[in-house]
Structure formats: structure tokens, C-alpha cells
Amino acid sequence: MGADDTKLEDLVRWREGLVSGEIFVDPGIHRQETERVFPRAWNYLVHESQLRQPGDFVTTFIGADPVLVARQRDGSIAAMLNSCRHRGMAVCRADAGHSRAFTCPFHGWTYDEAGRLINVPNLENGYRGQLDTGAWGLTPVPRVEGYKGLVFATFSPDAPSLVDYLGEMAWYLDCLLDRREGGTEVTGGVHKIRMHGNWKLIAEQFAGDNYHAGITHASAASALAPVTADPAGATDPISADPVPTGRAMRFTTAMARPGRQFSHRQGHGVAGFFTSDKALTGGLRQMARDQAVVADYYEATDVEVTNRLGAERAKGPSGTAGLVFPTFIYLAGVFGASTIGVAHPVGPEHFELWRWCLVDAAAPPEVKAAMVRCHAVWPLGLADADDGENWSAVQAALQGPMARRQLFNYQMGMGLAGPDPVYPGTVSPEPIGEEPQRAFYRRWLEYMTSPDSWPEVVAD
Numbered sequence: 453m454g455a456d457d458t459k460l461e462d463l464v465r466w467r468e469g470l471v472s473g474e475i476f477v478d479p480g481i482h483r484q485e486t487e488r489v490f491p492r493a494w495n496y497l498v499h500e501s502q503l504r505q506p507g508d509f510v511t512t513f514i515g516a517d518p519v520l521v522a523r524q525r526d527g528s529i530a531a532m533l534n535s536c537r538h539r540g541m542a543v544c545r546a547d548a549g550h551s552r553a554f555t556c557p558f559h560g561w562t563y564d565e566a567g568r569l570i571n572v573p574n575l576e577n578g579y580r581g582q583l584d585t586g587a588w589g590l591t592p593v594p595r596v597e598g599y600k601g602l603v604f605a606t607f608s609p610d611a612p613s614l615v616d617y618l619g620e621m622a623w624y625l626d627c628l629l630d631r632r633e634g635g636t637e638v639t640g641g642v643h644k645i646r647m648h649g650n651w652k653l654i655a656e657q658f659a660g661d662n663y664h665a666g667i668t669h670a671s672a673a674s675a676l677a678p679v680t681a682d683p684a685g686a687t688d689p690i691s692a693d694p695v696p697t698g699r700a701m702r703f704t705t706a707m708a709r710p711g712r713q714f715s716h717r718q719g720h721g722v723a724g725f726f727t728s729d730k731a732l733t734g735g736l737r738q739m740a741r742d743q744a745v746v747a748d749y750y751e752a753t754d755v756e757v758t759n760r761l762g763a764e765r766a767k768g769p770s771g772t773a774g775l776v777f778p779t780f781i782y783l784a785g786v787f788g789a790s791t792i793g794v795a796h797p798v799g800p801e802h803f804e805l806w807r808w809c810l811v812d813a814a815a816p817p818e819v820k821a822a823m824v825r826c827h828a829v830w831p832l833g834l835a836d837a838d839d840g841e842n843w844s845a846v847q848a849a850l851q852g853p854m855a856r857r858q859l860f861n862y863q864m865g866m867g868l869a870g871p872d873p874v875y876p877g878t879v880s881p882e883p884i885g886e887e888p889q890r891a892f893y894r895r896w897l898e899y900m901t902s903p904d905s906w907p908e909v910v911a912d
């Protein structure tokens with residue numbers, strides 16, 4: 453099956469909350485995504501703290517395209533295809549490092565950190581001086597912009613600025629990025645996991661699936677709770693709700709607390725946040741020592757953060773998950789750590805999840821170290837295994853032609869989203885629902901059915 457526009461509109465009927473399994477397995481659809489979605493959208497590249505000095509670099513991807521990102525002599529950040537102009541070889545095969553020159557391992561063409569071709573073996577006797585080296589630099593990614601430490605890039609000349617693309621999503625991202633003077637940094641290295649599953653499964657989850665957390669992660673979350681037996685009449689340490697039966701129920705009851713979801717026409721979403729109290733610190737204090745260190749830090753910085761971000765953002769929107777379309781994900785302050793990540797598609801059936809622990813730059817070293825250890829437990833050690841199991845089982849089921857032709861139900865909370873007196877943008881009145889997923893697939897369809905240019909957002 454190809455990816456003709458009519459067919460795609462039959463497969464993604466977002467108005468009715470219906471999405472076909474075909475979009476998660478079809479190679480033609482995936483190929484079209486690599487042409488129409490990733491090169492045009494703003495894709496997450498790197499956190500600025502990973503590129504402190506000129507010559508610091510990382511290698512990453514924009515969709516299927518390999519990209520080299522480097523700090524320049526003037527302090528700016530440039531991105532270019534990590535693909536030699538001679539035969540396409542990756543000129544840099546390291547994940548990250550520091551270098552002023554990148555020598556292609558195939559025939560030795562050498563580029564500087566700006567992508568200029570600075571050395572060609574046999575230039576005189578082979579090319580007889582006929583090669584215009586100025587014309588054969590690495591292909592630049594033309595637009596690179598940052599938002600509070602996060603660096604994104606697009607190949608599209610028509611895309612709006614990054615800030616306009618983020619829109620109200622920036623208000624929610626600030627809960628993560630702008631808690632304290634000095635912003636944030638990533639620490640503890642990168643963690644890369646190859647997942648069996650289509651990239652949209654994780655994207656839609658971080659955009660809108662708070663629903664799964666109380667079920668999928670129930671046992672993992674309960675493993676982090678105090679190890680004492682629940683006395684009769686015990687309450688959930690996070691929600692203060694009565695615990696009906698044992699520890700495994702605590703996370704589930706916590707999910708029933710009041711909250712909201714946010715969705716954005718550019719396809720971004722905040723999967724759900726709670727509005728009733730400061731959920732995290734109360735629960736954390738009863739967990740392991742590292743989480744108690746983090747809880748003390750949250751408490752010590754509470755007034756400062758409240759003054760900076762306002763009362764609403766100092767409590768509700770933290771402790772949540774979000775997506776910047778198409779593949780930047782985050783989890784803010786859950787079980788002691790905040791994580792940022794990106795899901796790189798690897799064909800239609802797999803993606804690579806890259807994650808970093810994000811900390812306030814101004815946090816004391818012992819707090820940062822505690823957060824890195826919390827991050828190793830959640831999400832890396834527990835949540836990713838739970839979610840990866842789901843995605844893999846979904847992907848396996850969709851190998852069946854009858855299974856993948858089914859239309860799946862994305863109808864929760866239809867018609868409920870709208871303006872909110874406190875939270876900006878399109879907001880749903882519950883912390884669970886599927887408005888952000890519908891918005892994600894609506895936007896995906898607009899990219900996929902726009903053959904030639906940036907897909908403008910049309911008014912409803």
C-alpha cells in the first residue's frame with residue numbers, strides 16, 4: 453500500500469476518534485513520514501549543556517537523516533547532515549565528543565565543525581585542482597533554534613519560529629525548564645534503548661496517555677512505595693485517598709485525582725497533570741533515601757519556584773508527561789527525577805528512545821546525584837520496561853492483517869476540551885482523556901497529506 457492522501461484520511465479519522473493499525477506497520481507510510489513529517493517539523497537535537505565549548509559535538513537524527521550538531525567558534529550551534537558529500541559515509545561515528553575536524557573514514561575528506569570541507573586527499577594529483585572544496589561542505593540543517601536550553605532544528609524554510617511553533621506549550625515546558633535562575637542541564641549521560649514498536653506509539657503516549665499509568669505501572673510504582681504492610685484504613689501517600697486493597701492500588705487511586713490535559717494544534721500535548729495538591733513531595737518523602745533528598749530540595753526551592761512560575765505551575769503541571777511534536781518527550785518530577793528524551797524512528801517497527809536526566813543547574817551536586825539515581829530507577833529501570841512491553845505486544849499483534857485493519861478507539865473525552873480559567877491553550881477537564889492524541893493524529897495527517905510545503909494550521 454502506498455500513502456495516497458485519500459487512504460490516509462480513511463486510516464486517521466480523528467474527528468471520530470478512530471485510527472487504523474495500518475499506520476503503525478506500513479512501510480510506505482513510514483517512508484512518507486521520513487519525507488513529510490520529520491524534515492519539516494521542529495525536531496529536538498540536543499540540550500545546550502551538552503555543547504559547552506566550541507568544537508563540542510553530538511550526533512543524532514532528524515527522522516531517518518543522520519545529523520551532526522556542533523558548538524561553533526562564535527558560540528552558536530550548527531547542525532548538518534552527518535553524511536559525506538563524496539559517497540554519503542557518516543563522517544562522525546562517535547555519539548559525542550570534542551573535535552575541530554571530522555575526517556570521513558572512507559576516503560578521508562575532512563570537514564571542520566561548521567561543515568566546511570577543509571582537506572581532501574589527493575586534491576592535486578587526483579582532482580588536478582578541479583575540485584571546488586568551497587562547494588562541497590556538509591549539507592546544513594538550515595534552521596536551528598533554542599528554547600531555554602532545548603535545541604531544535606528544521607529543514608523547512610516555511611515553518612514558523614520555534615517559539616511560535618511551541619505556542620502555549622512553552623508555558624507548560626517552563627515547569628521543567630525555568631524553575632530556577634540558570635535554567636537546567638542534563639547530567640548522568642545518555643541512555644539509549646532500542647524499542648520494538650512504531651515511534652507514534654510513544655509519541656501519542658507522552659502527548660496524552662495518562663490513562664495507562666495507573667494500570668501499566670501499578671506494580672512498578674508500588675515497588676517504590678514504603679515496604680511496610682498497609683494497616684487497616686491506610687491512605688494513599690500521594691493522593692491521601694483511602695487505599696482499598698494493598699499497595700498496588702495506590703498509584704491507581706492517585707490517578708483518580710482532579711487534573712487537566714493540554715493539547716495543541718501543532719500536535720503537542722501534556723498527557724495529564726494534577727491540580728489538587730503538591731503531589732510529589734508528600735509521596736517522595738516516604739520512599740527511599742534519594743527520593744527524600746529530592747523531596748527536601750523541592751521543599752527548599754518551593755517559594756522561589758512559586759515566585760518565578762506562579763502557584764499553578766509550581767504544583768499542578770509538574771509530575772506529568774508531555775510531547776513536543778513529533779518526538780521530544782519529557783516526564784517532569786516523577787519519583788524524584790525529571791527526564792527529557794527523543795524517540796528516533798528506526799523503520800516502521802522500531803524506535804530508539806534516548807533519555808537524559810534533567811536537573812536545575814543551580815541544584816547542589818548531591819541533589820543532582822540523587823536525581824540521577826532516581827532517574828535510573830524511574831523511568832529507566834521500571835517505567836521503560838513496562839511501556840516497552842506494551843509497545844512490543846501492540847506491534848506484534850499488528851503483524852496480523854486482520855488485526856492491523858481494525859480501527860482503534862481514541863474517543864475518550866471527545867467534545868470536552870476548551871479554554872480553562874487557569875491553564876492556557878486547549879485544556880481538557882480531566883487528567884485522563886484522548887484529546888491530545890486526536891490532536892496529534894490530526895496534525896500528523898496534515899503533514900502527511902501536504903506534498904510540497906509546510907502544512908499550515910487551518911482554522912476549525
Ligand code: FES
Nearest residue numbers: 536538539556559
Ligand atoms: S565517502 Fe567520505 S571521503 Fe569518500
Ligand SMILES: [Fe+2]
Nearest residue numbers: 665668835839
Ligand atoms: Fe508509561
